[in-house]
Amino acid sequence: MPTVRLTVAQALVRFLAVQYTERDGTRQRFIEGCWGIFGHGNVAGVGQALLQAQQTGEADLKYYLARNEQAMVHASVGFARMRNRLATFACTASIGPGSTNMITGAALATINRIPVLLLPSDFFATRAASPVLQELEDPRSYDVSVNDAFKPVSRFWDRINRPEQLPSALLAAMRVLTDPAETGAVTLALPQDVQAEAHDWPADLFTERTWFVPRPRPEPAALERAVEVLRNARRPLVVAGGGVIYSEAGPALRAFAEATGIPVSDTQAGKGALAWDHPCAVGGVGATGSPVANALAREADVILGIGTRYSDFTTASRTAFQDPDVRFVNLNVTAFDAGKHAGTSLVADARAGLEALTEALSLPGAGYRVDPEYDARVAELDAAWRPVVEHAYHLGHQPLPAQTEILGALNEFIDDRDVVVQAAGSMPGDLQMLWRARDPKQYHVEYGYSCMGYEIAGGLGAKMASPDREVFVLVGDGSYLMMAQEIVTAVSEGIKLNIVLVQNQGFGSIGALSESLGSQRFGTAYRYRDPASGQLDGDVLPVDLAANAASLGADVIRARTVKDLQAALAQSRASDRTTVTYIETDPLAPVPSSQSWWDVPVSQTSALDSTQQARAAYEAAKRDQRIYL
Ligand SMILES: Cc1ncc(C[n+]2csc(CCOP(=O)(O)OP(=O)(O)O)c2C)c(N)n1
Numbered sequence: 001m002p003t004v005r006l007t008v009a010q011a012l013v014r015f016l017a018v019q020y021t022e023r024d025g026t027r028q029r030f031i032e033g034c035w036g037i038f039g040h041g042n043v044a045g046v047g048q049a050l051l052q053a054q055q056t057g058e059a060d061l062k063y064y065l066a067r068n069e070q071a072m073v074h075a076s077v078g079f080a081r082m083r084n085r086l087a088t089f090a091c092t093a094s095i096g097p098g099s100t101n102m103i104t105g106a107a108l109a110t111i112n113r114i115p116v117l118l119l120p121s122d123f124f125a126t127r128a129a130s131p132v133l134q135e136l137e138d139p140r141s142y143d144v145s146v147n148d149a150f151k152p153v154s155r156f157w158d159r160i161n162r163p164e165q166l167p168s169a170l171l172a173a174m175r176v177l178t179d180p181a182e183t184g185a186v187t188l189a190l191p192q193d194v195q196a197e198a199h200d201w202p203a204d205l206f207t208e209r210t211w212f213v214p215r216p217r218p219e220p221a222a223l224e225r226a227v228e229v230l231r232n233a234r235r236p237l238v239v240a241g242g243g244v245i246y247s248e249a250g251p252a253l254r255a256f257a258e259a260t261g262i263p264v265s266d267t268q269a270g271k272g273a274l275a276w277d278h279p280c281a282v283g284g285v286g287a288t289g290s291p292v293a294n295a296l297a298r299e300a301d302v303i304l305g306i307g308t309r310y311s312d313f314t315t316a317s318r319t320a321f322q323d324p325d326v327r328f329v330n331l332n333v334t335a336f337d338a339g340k341h342a343g344t345s346l347v348a349d350a351r352a353g354l355e356a357l358t359e360a361l362s363l364p365g366a367g368y369r370v371d372p373e374y375d376a377r378v379a380e381l382d383a384a385w386r387p388v389v390e391h392a393y394h395l396g397h398q399p400l401p402a403q404t405e406i407l408g409a410l411n412e413f414i415d416d417r418d419v420v421v422q423a424a425g426s427m428p429g430d431l432q433m434l435w436r437a438r439d440p441k442q443y444h445v446e447y448g449y450s451c452m453g454y455e456i457a458g459g460l461g462a463k464m465a466s467p468d469r470e471v472f473v474l475v476g477d478g479s480y481l482m483m484a485q486e487i488v489t490a491v492s493e494g495i496k497l498n499i500v501l502v503q504n505q506g507f508g509s510i511g512a513l514s515e516s517l518g519s520q521r522f523g524t525a526y527r528y529r530d531p532a533s534g535q536l537d538g539d540v541l542p543v544d545l546a547a548n549a550a551s552l553g554a555d556v557i558r559a560r561t562v563k564d565l566q567a568a569l570a571q572s573r574a575s576d577r578t579t580v581t582y583i584e585t586d587p588l589a590p591v592p593s594s595q596s597w598w599d600v601p602v603s604q605t606s607a608l609d610s611t612q613q614a615r616a617a618y619e620a621a622k623r624d625q626r627i628y629l
């Protein structure tokens with residue numbers, strides 16, 4: 001067999017450049033490029049390989065320079081999510097802190113079931129220069145490095161100690177990344193010396209490879225069992241999760257809902273699977289959901305979960321579904337998720353499974369449809385809720401606008417195909433409850449890890465995946481302060497983002513949570529420490545985040561009122577430069593209730609009245625908590 005002499009890093013780059021995925025007959029590049037930040041761990045290995053690839057044209061793998069390693073993983077996730085997991089990036093980082101900076105991103109990717117290939121650099125395999133700068137030393141073993149910390153947050157993990165190990169590791173990495181049931185972060189730790197080591201590789205390693213992404217069909221017996229449960233349902237409810245969107249099952253979901261009349265609620269990852277104004281769409285379910293979906297959830301006798309992993313928020317800490325005999329049917333490509341809540345498991349691709357269910361439930365003479373009274377109940381709840389949303393969108397709160405007005409203005413402004421990106425703070429809750437999504441890719445809220453700092457970096461990745469869509473990043477001041485630096489990357493790459501920076505001087509979300517739990521908003525506002533009280537409850541800080549954004553190279557518009565915001569959004573959209581619209585809001589403005597609960601344990605014993613009261617409320621709420629068996 002012919003061989004090619006290359007370093008490990010050169011071989012890696014050549015391999016990654018020729019990987020493709022194929023689903024439904026459409027083939028696409030899988031590794032779009034390589035994000036990186038160089039240090040001594042990768043500058044001469046992977047860095048040289050990327051340079052050589054670019055200069056000689058021997059491999060087509062574009063390099064993107066991020067400003068923070070965590071952010072480059074977020075950008076990859078944002079990209080892969082927009083591309084329904086059929087394409088992603090690789091990320092190279094130097095030894096030590098550069099690598100461990102990616103761990104949060106790895107956790108986020110794995111929890112959200114989104115593929116990303118991580119290439120942390122590692123200590124010398126030969127140990128010739130041990131302990132090299134930034135190397136962790138473990139007196140019990142020379143085989144431990146900081147990269148071992150990636151293991152629990154990776155779906156596949158390997159360390160390439162010898163060149164011969166690379167081919168099998170790469171094939172395993174690709175299998176996991178492209179498998180819808182297994183996907184998440186994949187980590188290949190690359191010792192610094194091994195990256196630069198030459199080897200004679202079989203030429204076949206570098207031939208184009210197309211990874212078939214299957215749509216597993218349900219097993220007939222499992223389908224029969226699921227259909228049996230659904231047929232007997234009187235008040236069924238669909239919970240549509242991210243899997244519906246990744247599988248591009250929106251039209252199949254609509255057909256299923258129209259055939260059966262079953263109302264469809266959505267999770268944070270599933271919002272938009274069915275357009276908000278479809279008669280069967282009942283909005284977000286769970287702790288951050290809408291009262292419509294939550295009322296139906298309380299009464300439902302059968303829950304059909306599709307592509308959902310039933311996060312704690314979705315089940316309202318297991319208080320959402322109150323019928324004592326409630327049963328679950330779980331259509332999921334992952335057996336692990338399909339088995340949750342003792343559900344009737346239907347392991348299949350969401351689209352394939354929905355098509356099979358629709359067919360089975362529409363058999364001539366044996367069709368299933370919910371009762372007209374149930375239709376009426378859905379319509380009645382929905383009719384009561386719509387004006388509440390309108391009111392929240394147009395509150396006219398003074399002197400500073402309410403956050404719900406910002407979301408309303410944006411919702412009314414953006415086009416169907418535009419994207420809104422968010423991740424943490426008070427916005428995900430308000431969004432899941434109030435956002436009217438009109439396209440499956442419009443609502444991009446990272447709520448699996450709800451990671452402050454995802455917003456701008458994830459938005460950058462989303463825009464790279466869909467240059468033809470306008471991306472609107474909503475970011476709170478807390479998240480902005482954690483990770484705003486990818487504005488610089490957006491500017492340098494000429495990638496245009498519309499960023500709306502919502503300033504409420506601290507953690508609006510955790511402040512409200514703290515108050516509801518009797519903790520009096522302790523330590524949740526950005527304030528001077530007051531010498532008199534000794535607490536962080538002094539004056540507002542003289543921090544100017546708008547000026548900060550301008551200093552990073554963005555165009556900045558300061559909006560004071562909702563009207564200003566509307567004009568700013570139009571200006572931002574019309575511009576071809578990354579634009580930050582800065583607006584201050586009142587963190588204490590009213591928000592409609594989700595009519596739901598979330599388990600955050602309150603101290604069982606306390607010297608504070610506020611805590612004692614909260615504990616009593618907590619114990620009362622906890623009584624509704626159930627185990628679904
Ligand atoms: C990395 C990270 N650290 C801590 C948290 C916990 N947390 C959730 S929301 C939040 C505050 C977010 O502040 P901001 O972005 O200003 O949004 P706001 O709550 O004001 O809407 C915190 C600290 C988190 N989600 N992510």
Ligand SMILES: [Mg+2]
Nearest residue numbers: 476477506508
């Ligand atoms: Mg804030």
